[in-house]
Amino acid sequence: MKEKLKLNAVEETLLIPLYMRAKESKRKNAIIHDELACKIVGEIDYNFSKFENASMSALGCVIRGRHFDKKVQQFILREKNPIVVNIGCGLDTRYQRIQQKQDAIFYELDLPDVMELRKQLLPHPDTNDIPLTASLLETDWMDALKKKHPNSHFIFILEGVIMYFYEKQIKTTLTRLASRFPGGEIHFDVCGTMFLKRGVKNDSIKHTNAKFRSGINNGKIIEEWIPQFIMTDNISYMDIEKKRWGIKGFLIRLIPGLARKFSSILGYKIEKK
Numbered sequence: 001m002k003e004k005l006k007l008n009a010v011e012e013t014l015l016i017p018l019y020m021r022a023k024e025s026k027r028k029n030a031i032i033h034d035e036l037a038c039k040i041v042g043e044i045d046y047n048f049s050k051f052e053n054a055s056m057s058a059l060g061c062v063i064r065g066r067h068f069d070k071k072v073q074q075f076i077l078r079e080k081n082p083i084v085v086n087i088g089c090g091l092d093t094r095y096q097r098i099q100q101k102q103d104a105i106f107y108e109l110d111l112p113d114v115m116e117l118r119k120q121l122l123p124h125p126d127t128n129d130i131p132l133t134a135s136l137l138e139t140d141w142m143d144a145l146k147k148k149h150p151n152s153h154f155i156f157i158l159e160g161v162i163m164y165f166y167e168k169q170i171k172t173t174l175t176r177l178a179s180r181f182p183g184g185e186i187h188f189d190v191c192g193t194m195f196l197k198r199g200v201k202n203d204s205i206k207h208t209n210a211k212f213r214s215g216i217n218n219g220k221i222i223e224e225w226i227p228q229f230i231m232t233d234n235i236s237y238m239d240i241e242k243k244r245w246g247i248k249g250f251l252i253r254l255i256p257g258l259a260r261k262f263s264s265i266l267g268y269k270i271e272k273k
Contacts (some may be wrong), residue, residue: 014090088161233267
């Protein structure tokens with residue numbers, strides 16, 4: 001019997017990247033390969049067909065997924081005692097996709113309902129892939145990780161998360177991470193301000209009741225919010241896999257800055273004080 005889901009509006013959005021990874025995995029020359037995502041999609045009782053024509057989200061999800069995979073893999077190979085914290089993990093399978101895990105420890109963090117769903121649908125986690133039930137808005141989990149791994153280097157990934165929170169919440173969370181984890185890295189994607197307009201949703205979110213709460217057109221603004229953050233990546237999705245974006249992507253790239261009003265991928269090094 002397929003698993004019936006009980007998720008709120010924002011939690012439901014975790015199914016979008018899951019489905020897009022599964023869909024992409026069936027393509028020849030796929031950008032990302034995720035056989036576990038294919039398996040999970042087949043075990044869920046949900047109308048995934050409503051996302052079938054969300055072509056921009058489909059490509060965006062797998063581009064950012066591959067990008068974050070690469071950042072995590074590079075971090076693991078470069079740093080001693082690497083800790084990977086997947087904030088708002090949903091049904092992400094990054095731990096399974098990373099080929100060279102070395103001695104890295106992964107933490108999968110999300111709210112109770114989502115973590116229960118992960119427990120039901122994903123394989124029993126390895127000892128180095130640890131579930132962590134918490135909200136990114138809390139600090140107890142931050143303090144606990146810092147205390148448990150005082151000599152480790154941390155990388156934080158927030159994939160498909162930031163846009164569902166208000167700007168004030170984002171500033172507070174990033175500031176708390178900066179104060180506790182100097183020398184670490186943080187990577188996330190953002191949606192541009194155009195999606196804050198009434199009634200404007202991207203081609204996948206429009207099929208849910210979720211709403212974006214914040215928008216960022218230029219990731220440099222975060223360096224102004226938090227001086228400890230030094231930008232390492234400020235990437236427009238449409239500058240990656242240009243052929244796959246087709247004529248739509250070509251036309252958008254003709255207007256400087258327009259692509260970033262849709263979305264972008266950001267990365268920061270957390271400077272030591």
